[in-house]
Amino acid sequence: MDKQYNFKENEEKLYKEWAKKDVWKPKGEGKPFVMVIPPPNVTGSLHMGHALNTTCQDILARYYRQKGRPVKWVVGTDHAGIATQTKVEKALLKKGIKKNEISKEEFLKHIWLWKEEYGNQIIHQLQRLGASCDWSKIYFTMDNDYQEAVKTAFKHFYDQGLIYQADRVVNWCTRCQTSLSDLEVEYRKENTKLYYFKYDKDFPIVIATTRPETKLGDSAVAVNPKDKRYKKYIGQTISADFVGQKLNLKIIADPMVDMKFGTGALGVTPAHSLADAELAEKYSLKSIQVIDRFGKIVSNFSEGLKVRKFKGLRAIEAREKIIEELEKKGLIEKIEDIKHNISICYRCEREIEPMTSKQWFVSMKPETRNPKSETISKSKIQNKSLRELGMEAVKSGKVQFVPKKWEKVYLNWMENVKDWCISRQLVWGHRMPVFIKKQATNLKFKIKNLKLNDKDIYVGDNPPEGFEQVDDVLDTWFSSALWSFATLGYPKKLDKKYYPTTVLSTARDIIHLWVSRMIFSSLDLTGEIPFEKVYIHPTIYNQEGKRMSKSLGTGLDPIELIDKYGADAVRFGLTLLNTGVQDIKFSEVHILAGRKFANKLWNIARFIEMNEMNRKFLISNFQFSLNFQNPIYNLYFNKVDKLETETERDLEQFRFGQALERIYHFIWHDFADKMIEETKQDESDEKMVFLQTVFSRLLNLVEPFMPFVASKLKSETRIPKF
Template sequence: MAFSDIPSVYDPKSVENKWYKFWEENEFFRAKIEPEKEPFTIVIPPPNVTGNLHLGHALNNTIQDILIRYKRMRGYPTLWLPGTDHAGIATEAKVKEQLAEEGLSKYDLGREKFLERVWAWKEKYGNTIVNQLKKLGASCDWSRFRFTLDEGLSRAVREVFVRLYEKGLIYRGDYIVNWCPTCKTTLSDIEVEHEERQDKLYYVKYPFSDGSGHITVATTRPETILGDTAVAVNPADERYRAYIGKTVILPLVGREIPVIADEYVDMQFGTGAVKITPGHDPNDFEIGLRHGLPIIKVMDEEGRMNESAGKFKGQDRYECRKAIVEELKEKGFMAKIEDLTHSVGKCYRCDTVVEPMVSKQWFVRMKPLAEPAIEVVKQGRVQFVPERFTKIYINWLENIHDWCISRQLWWGHRIPAWYCQDCGETIVSRETPAKCTKCGGTSLEQDPDVLDTWFSSALWPFSTLGWPDETEDLKYFYPTTVLVTGYDIIFFWVARMIFMAMEFMKREPFKYVAITGLVRDAQGRKMSKSLGNGIDPLEVIEKYGADTLRFALCTGNTPGNDIRFSWEKAEHSRNFANKIWNASRFVMMNLEDFTPGEVEIDKLSLKDRWILSRLNDVTREVTEFLERFEVGMAAQKVYDFFWSEFCDWYIEMAKIDLYGEDESAKMRTKQVLYTVLERVLRLLHPFMPFITEEIWQHLPHEGRSIMVSAWPEYRADWRFEDAGDMQILMDAVRGIRNIRAEMNVPPSKKAKAVVRTGDAKTHELLRQNIEIIKALAKVSEADFIPEGNPAPGKAMSCVIRGAEIFIPMEGLVDLEAEVARLQKEKSDLEKEITAVRKKLSNHNFLAKAPKDVVEKEKQKEKDYIDMLKRIEARLQLLTAKS
């Protein structure tokens, strides 16, 4: 590509698809096994097959891509293994919606036909998010793409289930579970989200069966009274000690139930006496087990009252609540009703209030699996970044309950258990059994339930690499290097991957867990449809390009913390992309008749040594930040260097030589411009892959793509002792620019500078580089005077290290007009100061105004006084006699 080919305006749409196709066709993403090298491996957190790219996905995958591209450029054999999750609940919901539009349910089709419809839906819509990730620039090895229901992963799931069952770590039993009446399936504890709600607390009288009075209990769920099997009090509660062992008559039911003592009861809640419903409350269930209480289930799977509810059978649970409350009132059992704010559990998928109920389910016995998963983190073999999440992880595992893994769905990994209809034997097998292992009967029925989606994704780091077979990929790329994931799925996924890996691979699944935060709006609010504050990442890509979205998500990002995203932030990143394009185009327009080569260090000017030294420092800093997964700090370092130091300073200084007569200086400057631009493009590539590839391909280069070029390395020979002297020249330019701005000097007018120095080194530095000051600060000429000489009259000055620079105002501004303007400003400020002081001396204002309002007024007074002093100093200077 010739320099002249580069368009004047950057158009992401004309670039991004072209380069992504180029990268794919050349197999630059494909991982290669190189036994002599250490690999760098990331497994993608598999998005739901139902999913569309949202800002959380965009953030997470951008960070992964940055790390992969960075390590690829550093020469590591890199594998970023992609895939999707079958998402049992969500996918079934999508297909059920489709069927509902046709007036059908999944039961109308039957299991086999329904699953055919789900697979057809998956084939049609399941790759949507994959294509969207490609638009983002994700450099995954698509040749190794996996799906949690593909043949290999299904085999791994069965193997794990059978081994855990044979070891006694998977069992089936009646247990309290979280049930979603809408999704009609169990949920694990971490699939239940809690929110504060306004509710009622009902105080109900339970009469003693001996007629000696009553005990009052408080409940938020009167409809579950029908399933009560005891009333409990705390054994330490003096109020109720005499009642322990007595029995009461269950209101509306007439069943006799005992009063029991259990330390779980909170003496401060309600009356200190609570109803015990083991069939519909997890804590009551535990109490029931301790006291041998019967379990009565009064609701069905749709949240309707069942036959155990008597005359309330068929009513919705909330309809039943109203009916029971009315009847309790009518029959004199209701003591009182109070308002209450409390936490309510909801299904994480559909927001339905979860109904705890006892059900026969499959469980994983967690304590034996949790212990190695705790130990591997305590030993530092798995490290959380930032480290504070270690405590959260360990605390959860130390208090973990058994994991309910069965789900009442059809889409998913069907539980590999068969029940003999002849003798009742349960057979768990890797292969479908032909006959019962106990009686030899052939009447076998497979368990209708499927496994929790997280069961299969818990195996992701090793099942995707071919386990249970000892594949070459598994031997080379496992354990993976880093998992990049949000803090919201540490329990859902991270912990489960670690304990499954420790059980089946006997070692950790990854070395680091890099935690990301949530993406919030500009005000720090969670993005939601109801607030209307969501931003579609694909809309950002369509409008500004993928690089803009990626860089906007990087900047301000710190591990583990939420980030704020807005259209304004996207526009700032778009401006940066345009800055990169325009600066690169300027450099390329000045590289005609140029052949790249190594910079000749002994011929470099101060500005050349300074920019190479700064590039060197930034290279080291960016590398260090990326090694610590601090992509936000790394991005900020490159941004600051490119925009401020390279564009605003070096390119402007380079124009002096480029447009001058000294041919050797011109060629040297071209070499430095090219060297800095080419290296900084490589530093930027992981963050903004498309624009950097497009520019790099226009530059003279070696290799087929920037993405497989070498990462810039720190160079000891680019450490220049005098590079810091450049700061003196920059301070001089800034100082003169500030004077011009403060005194409203027209941009067209060049100033004269008088430099008074008392330091010989500074004097020589300024004298040798005076052309830089002249060009960048619009100075026509400069006189040097020794320290001790009087300052020129009517001159503004700035002080820099070792020197003071004066800019005489005569001839630059209309002195009379400037004095008049300053006097008016002085008068206006004096009026403002008088007004604010009057307010601050008003006792009524000080007594009644909020503290922050008073503080603002005090700050206003200080600011006005400071401004007045500066104006008075300028007036004194401009009106003084020369």
């Protein structure tokens, strides 16, 4: 053995061996232990959260493999619609290629090329960390088989009457040109102005708004029913000439209105505010589109916006003009500086423009399951809504969250879940398998709120003549929701040997986006729960308690840490910090401790080896029995037994940090400091067998946590394998 443990050389050699196709295919008998890795974005690179989550999963995989269970750990990547598209768009721009100057097909070609070239970076990074996934197949959410799964699932939901198209105010990014789910919207505090003004000189109520330009589309003024100031106007419709646009404003009373904000009177803009759209539905208000999908004042006047002088202006330019005009007319009462939470796109950080558009939805409501034909059975799912299915799975204990507190978070979310907007106006993604009759498509542009007839829609693979496919692609989470079973044979033949899976280990911020949708999709499409346990790992913060993020400059690159300290050390450090009790404040000290521990293990092995060589001891010559003459040795095995039992119990309960800490202390402070020291004088053969046997068992305990050094010591020293 070398004097020093060379982690670089050892890890380099081993991870290449472990990355081979068939190394981690499930073997053995008994109840399989199955996990699907949360598929990282194909364009992504490893961050600390991945490193922690992958370590947790690998500890379980290696531990249960050691116990003899067939372990299947499914791996692959997600096509990550908007994230990938934005990344490739930026890369192309650097080469001087603009997305809107090339065809859709060309752009798609660029994305696939990009994926081939850079897409597997994260897979290599997972391998460097030592992840023992089943590499014989690396899934991708845009593979042909996966596309089949997506189409089948879509058709199933459609046939169940759960998919519908509707006009909705959605979060719209005028740069990415797509709708975003509420969960894809982020917030930023900004200084802005709150304008107090009247629509015209005769209008009796002063309203307050941060966005005067949208007031061109107002159809009501909302006040609180308790507000005495406005009581006499409630129920009236008052006309106003707002900078040239004629408005008919209904005065409505709704408890939702905050009496203390502004003047307590709100201009209601159904086309450009989610909250106002809800009011519009409640009080049957007209919706007038003011801003188009590029963030400019609309040029198409058929929708109700008659004033022409602002057409084509960017919203902010129109705002300035309107304020100027209101000031001239003396209609402005005051302008206040306020700090305001604005919503921004999570990809490009541009301000969100709430906008009405036609989108497709999956219904979560109980009354909506309504099969399209009588041959479609409802029996398997007993006519339950997706929401009910999702809630029951957890309430009944069939799916359990660890730590348990996340069940409440999950159930609260499901309790109030809204219909799921599944259409995105992107190029990269699963194109919706929806075909619409051509005449109907044309009509759609002429008549607003036109409800498409079932006969005008075809869902599936072989549309009849005269139908054309819609351009929208599906929300990335629609395909991710199928991950646990689309990777295990669905829709052809679900592999019941491995399904339902055993454990899903993931981050808390995707409980809503992903975990919930995987649960109800699996139940509805396969009749099975997707996994028995959901382990929600802690979040890693830096020393100041800030989120680790590369873009904020508060992140650390796990690969750099692996280069510096070794993968074992990184795994050790992250695991030791993961006690499951609270979130992790990351410190490099723990990783350094991991490197020291790897060296310690090496030194113990060397000590044993040297002892052996000095005495020309050959283990094969020794009559092996675990009955030692020296009672101290016999007693010591009880301690090791206990350590093994405690480790098993800890890992069953996902107490990774506690398990590792106990093993670490035992090896360092009990085995090395006491046992080896105290028996230095004993030169018997049985001591050699004793030390080697104990060390071998201890290495088995270390292996799931620090597989590189443990494997090396197990394979290359003469420690017997029992």
